[in-house]
Amino acid sequence: MSIELALKESMTIPGALGVALVDYDSGMALGTMGGGDWFDLEVAAAGNTEVVRAKLRVMASLSLNDSIEDILITLHRQYHLIRPLTTAKGPTTLFLYLVLDRERSNLALARHQLKRIEGNLTV
Template sequence: MSIELALKESMTIAGAVGVALVDYDSGMSLGTMGGGEWLNLEIAAAGNTEVVRAKLRVMASLALNDSIEDILITLNHQYHLIRLLTPAKGTPTLFLYLVLDRERANLALARLYLKRIEANLTV
């Protein structure tokens, strides 16, 4: 599945407001879809890169022999879901960033759909 198709599929998830595929090495997004006036996905992608890097530093400091599947940030009206792509895909520094409207979203299903999209994504 191409980046564009993965972004389109992500936007079909109930409650999806915006999505980005981000390289957390550089902080740059490889593609975005959705967003709007109140959600600048380029800025959000760069900011969430810092979230991912901080968590990876903490895990290294604790000598955790584990990997991050996803990171959830819960706001009053939104869910921000960060799903790291598995290194086995040959893209160890990429993550999908999905913003959901909390009133319309089912978080468990959104996580499941992102996992399926990840499995089929080719970068």
Template sequence: MNIDTALKEAMSISGAVGVALVDYDSGMSLGTSGGGDWLNLEIAAAGNTEVVRSKLRVIQTLGLSDTIEDILITLHRQYHLIRLMGGVKARGSLFLYLVLERDVSNLALARHQLKRIETELQI
């Protein structure tokens, strides 16, 4: 699936507020969907780039031979889910960033659906 289709599918996840495909090397979004007045996805994507970079540095410093699957940030009213793209080297510096309304979403199902989208996304 292409980027636009992947973003539309992510927005169909129950409780989805916004989604972005982000390059953490540059901090730039390759595409966004949703968001709104209170959720600027471009700013959120750039900020979460620092979260990913920081966690990758910690893993390297600890000498762990493992990779990040996803990062969850839990707020009182929202879940912020960062799903790193695995597989092909060209996808190695990308992540999907999904914001969910906590009251109406199912976190386990959202993680499962985001993993499927990540697997099917063609860059």
């Protein structure tokens, strides 16, 4: 599945407000969909690269032999879901960043659907 199709499918997740595919090495979004004047996905994508980098640094400091499945940030009205991508070749420097309206979303379903989209995405 292409990046554009993955972003479109992510936006069909109930409650989705915006989605981005982000490279945490550069902080650049490879693609975004949704968001708007009230929520700049480019800025959010760049900022969340720091979240991913910080967690990876902590894991390395603790010598954890593990990987991040996803990171959830819970706000009063939104969920922010960060899912680092893994391919058949192993981990990448990419993550999917999904913003959900908390009142209209089902977090367990969103995590499941984002995992399925990750499995079909080819970059």
